[in-house]
Amino acid sequence: MLYLVKFVRKNLEIERKGQRITLILPFDERLRDIFIDLGLEYRLSDNRFRISSFPYTLIRSCGLDVEDGKVVERVAFEEVEELYSSDIPVVDFVSKLSGVKVREKAPTRIGARMGRPEKASPRRMRPPPHVLFPVGNYGGNQRLINSAAEKGKIKVEVGLRRCPRCWKVTHRTFCECGEHTISLGKVVEREIDLKEELKRSAEKLGIGVLPDSIKGVIGTISKEKTPEPLEKGILRAMHGIFVFKDGTTRFDMTDAPLTHFRPCEIGVSVEKLRELGYERDFEGKELEREDQICELKVQDIIISEDCADYLIKVSRFVDDLLERFYGMERFYNIRKREDLIGHLVIGLAPHTSSGVVGRIIGFTPAQVCFAHPFYHAAKRRNCDGDEDSVMLLLDALLNFSLSYIPEKRGGRMDVPLILATKIDPREIDKEAHNIDALFRYPLDFYEATLKFSHPKEVEEIMDLVSHRLGTFLQYGHLGFTHDTKNISEGPRTSAYKTLDTMMEKIDAQLRLGKLIRAVDESDVARKVLEKHFLPDILGNLRAFSKQSIRCPSCNTIYRRIPLKGICPRCGGKLTLTVHKKSVEKYLDISKSLADKYNLPRYARQRLLLVEKSIRYLLGEEKRVRNLFDFE
Known part of the structure; x- marks a missing residue:
């Protein structure tokens, strides 16, 4: 720092063009390195530095000033040397020379590492089945129901069920007479004519040609060992989706918190948003333009585009299931992404048994699920690299069953046993209560950071969510301090996923x-x-x-x-x-x-x-x- 002050005082020239000042200094390698360290912009012309960005800042930091177009000393050089020799911190040294209190850019620095790369992909078991129907070893490594059916009759473990109308004992959930069967709580090894079962299922669905690959499981692992209807597996194979252990179809995404958005960022028109209840922007003005900022409602989510495409397939499967299997009207009738907007989903985190209802309001090219901090907290997630799943509400209501979940420790986790339809901020994790709702932090807050005060000491001067609990403000009117051009801007796929080999990743x-x-x-x-x-x-x-x-x-x-x-x-x-x-x-x-x-x-x-x-x-x-x- 002393070298910079000496060099500038000895060699500085000033060039004026109207109100614009340019500092001129002769080229020096050591000085160049100092400028690079400081992040000071300069141009090199005729072997001289030309500095036109914030020139007065450099002048004052060297203990100089400008009076009547001339450079004058604010602090005598003898005093500069005396200050420097006293071993005071550099920021204090610059503060003394400039007459302005200079703070450290970052008093405390922390290191960070990537916990896991971003994710947006369908939830799949290994290997991924289309239906929870047992085929034993008859289906080969891929558990192919088509291959097992070619063998005719197979012997597998299934739970026995009885029809309350005709008292016929079967393994199916629906009797041939159309009545829903009741479990007898007994598991036996039963011979099943799989070829005939597959043929009957195809006829019921009105399908002439079956998919080439319908994958089942070796055996069911639930207490009752109730097999899923084959019809569901045929329809899932037709639509290219897979089933999870509880009968649902899910899509996994990395959690990302969001409180505000612009319509243009999520690919939704202003008219559609107004239909969904977004009539005003965050400032209370009528929502009329796509670049206005709106506050996200607590249970609205913005899903990845890949998730939207997969949920479209799931919706078509559900519609076919309603129409062909249950004999009911189609519900979703979705043809394009925009048709998903307004539909309900269930968000469910691993290691929990309670799903939370959410509403799709838009899409993002990023491989994340944007949702309100309260929504993530209701799922017991804190967005530190967590990922969890979403599923269409009707898919879960139709296909989830306690009869499918594993009979083992942890078998009742990661399944939607309970459904929360409304989020109460008073009941979610306390981490979400520590969010501040300010648009601008008070000066006292910044002064407290210089003293390394405990967060509890500044709670009273901050507008926290915890202060709003039980009031009408608990659901909204959150502030933000920094805006961004687009919430999805920046790298959407980390290099960890694009680089193929471990050697390439380590080299990078x-x-x-x-x-x-x-x-x-x-x-x-x-x-x-x-x-x-x-x-x-x-x-x-x-x-x-x-x-x-x-x-x-x-x-x-x-x-x-x-x-x-x-x-x-x-x-x-x-x-x-x-x-x-x-x-x-x-x-x-x-x-x-x-x-x-x-x-x-x-x-x-x-x-x-x-x-x-x-x-x-x-x-x-x-x-x-x-x-x-x-x-």
Whole structure:
């Protein structure tokens, strides 16, 4: 800083053009580096710096001033040297020279890392089924109902049900007489003529040609083992959607909080928004233009465009189900995205059993679900990288059943056992109560930050949601301090998803670390190795040594290799469940990092020991020989 002050005082020239001032300084490499550090804009012309952006700021910061068009000293140079030698902080030094109190741009800095990349994709089981109908091992690895039906009759475990009208015992939820059956609470291995069942289901739906691939499950895992009607699986396969464990069809998205939006940002016309109740903007003016800012209602959501396209498929499935299976009128009749606006969905987070009703009001190209902080809080989410699902309300009402959910610990989680139709801000997580509703923070707040005051000490001077609970203001009139041109502006897909291999991802991360002065790329490489790669390699090595064996033909899993070396059940060839490549996948990358970034000896020795363990367990890789090796 002292070098800058000395150089400017000795060499500064001023060029005036009307009211515009340009500072001129001779070129100097050290001075150039200082300007770059400060973020000071300059042009280089005739081997001289020309500074026209905020010139007076630089003049005052060097203890100078301008009087009658001439540069004069505000602070004598002897005093400048005395101040500098007193080892006061740089911001205090600049404050003394300029006569203006200068604050640190960022008194406290924190590091951040990516918890997980953004997501917007359908919820799928592994492998994804179209229907919760058991086919055992008759359907092969893909659990194909079409393939199982070719075998005629199959034996699977199902729950018995009885018709209250004709007393016929069956496994179906609907009797042939049309009555809904009642569970007997008894599970048996029953022979089912799947070919005939499939034919009967197709006839009921009025479908001549079945989809090529209708996927079921090996077996149901609920207490009653009630199979889903095959008709639902046929219709889902026709529309290209899949079923989850509870009978619903879902779409997962990353949660993002939002309190305000513009109609042009969510692809909805002003007329449509007025129909939905958005008659005025956040300032109380009539909503007439697409660029006016509206406050988001608590239970309205803005879904990703990919989600909208998938929900259109679900809506068509629901309409076909109503018409062809239940003999009722179609409900949605959706042809394009805009037709989804105004329809209700259920938002449901994992590890909870309570869904929250929401209303679709728009779409975003971002891979997130924008919703009010209260809506996310009602789902027990706090938007720190969380993701959860949405499902069409009618799909859940028609297809969800307690008879499908797993009979195991945690089986009743992530299913909509309860439905919240109205959000009460007093009942949601307290994190949402700490949101402030101000458009402008008071000066006392900023002064309190300089003292590092506890948040509780400034609660009274801030307009928080917690102060509004129980009043008519609890549902709205939230403020914001910063506007943005578009809520979806910026990168919509992170590089973590666009880069293919792990090596490409690591290289990109370390290249970025090299560009950022605050980051030591060698330390980043060490942390990647010690926190990610080594634990992964060791975990996979442990899993490899304790793995079970699987038969791909009948999917039977054995804890130890059978003495015959083949599957005792079907005679099929056995395969590993943890493969050699999964153990070694990060080994070469780790060795490359250790060499390239000269990692500490301890990290290199750990890596060497891990490599020796892998070679000891898996053996050395045999080199393929050719004729030239025997010359």
